[in-house]
Amino acid sequence: MYNRxxxxxxxxxARLDKxxxxxxxxxxxxxxxATGVSRAHIANAEGARTGISLDAAHALSEFYEIPLDYLVGKTSVPVSVADDFAKNDDERRLLDAWRSISEEDRGAxxxxxxNAVRAQDSNAA
Incomplete structure (x- = not known):
């Protein structure tokens, strides 16, 4: 259940940490x-006086760089899935780059x- x-x-x-x-x-x-979310909406949400729209929650989670699941209470750890899977900074940068490119570029x-994996596998054999 959602807990305001x-x-x-x-x-x-998140605001104080940032x-x-x-x-x-x-x-x-x-x-x-910075987010386009009204100050009143932010104040009401921070004060638990009202709920928050999905658009506003998404904008704030992006701004604070915290997962939406954490923000709404579905998880207790403010770590993104990418951070869970990435083993080092290079992998994190690759994941960030992947998310920023077009579907066409992803296909390429x-x-x-x-092809690189096949070449490496054939060289190893």
Whole structure:
């Protein structure tokens, strides 16, 4: 079941954590300007006074770089799936790059990788 207070606590913590990471105060107005979510919507969500739209939740999870599942209380760890699978920074960068390219480029990359693996397998044999 959705618990508005969990999301409120996590939104506020995410804002304060991002401010600490960036070394400056981060107001709800700053977050609003960066995400397009109204300051009132952010304030109401952080205060657990109202729910939050899916669009707003997605925008905030992207801005804070935390998974939406964590934000809404489905998971207890603020780690993305990519972070769980990636074994090092190179793998994380590859996953980030994969997500940023077009489907056409992904198709070409799949072919190139398949050919590289076949070549390596034939050299090993």
């Amino acid at each position: 207070q969990i999301m409120a606590d996590r939104l506020r913590k 401010a600490a990471d960036e070394g400056h105060k981060l107001t709800q107005e700053d977050v609003s300007a 990359l799949k072919i190139a990788l398949r």
